[in-house]
Amino acid sequence: MKSIQPVSVYQPGIASLNPPTAQATSFDVTIINDNLVDMCQMYFELYDDSGGRVYYGNTSIVGDDYANWNGNNDYPYQYIAKLFSLTILE
Numbered sequence: 537m538k539s540i541q542p543v544s545v546y547q548p549g550i551a552s553l554n555p556p557t558a559q560a561t562s563f564d565v566t567i568i569n570d571n572l573v574d575m576c577q578m579y580f581e582l583y584d585d586s587g588g589r590v591y592y593g594n595t596s597i598v599g600d601d602y603a604n605w606n607g608n609n610d611y612p613y614q615y616i617a618k619l620f621s622l623t624i625l626e
Contacts (some may be wrong), residue, residue, distance in 0.1 A: 537562055537563070537564045537583075538562060538563055538564070538613050538617075538624050538625075539561065539562050539624070539625040540560065540561060540562060540563060540582075540617070540622045540623055540624055540625060541622070541623040541625060542559045542560065542561050543559070543560050543582075543621075543622060544557045544558070544559060544560075545557060545558050545559070545560045545590045545591045546591075547590065547591075558584055558588075558590040558591075559585070559590075560582035560583060560584060560590050560591060560622075561583065561584060561585050562582070562583045563580060563581060563582045563583065563613075563616065563617075563622065564580065564581050564583070565578050565579070565580045565612045565613055565616055566578065566579045566580075567612065574598060574599065574602050574603075575596060575597070575598050575602060576596065576597045576598075576602060576605070576612075577594060577595075577596050578594065578595055578596070578597065578612055578615075578616070579592070579593075579594050580592065580593060580594075580595065580616050595616070595619060597611075597615055601615065
């Protein structure tokens with residue numbers, strides 16, 4: 537899990553929120569499939585301060601992005617952060 541600069545996340549279908557957003561302050565990435573050649577599928581979740589999940593989804597690393605991974609354990613986090621304009625706090 538990585539802490540991030542707080543970001544507003546849209547919460548579709550939650551009528552009790554006005555506007556329907558939540559603040560994400562951390563995120564996690566789980567690799568769900570990696571062919572060890574040129575493609576990796578990941579599941580990611582964004583959490584609020586209390587640990588509640590506020591957003592989730594799937595994405596893939598392919599092509600040059602996969603080749604650039606080079607075994608770096610932080611790369612999936614960096615990839616998701618770049619994809620969704622998240623700032624990881626060190």
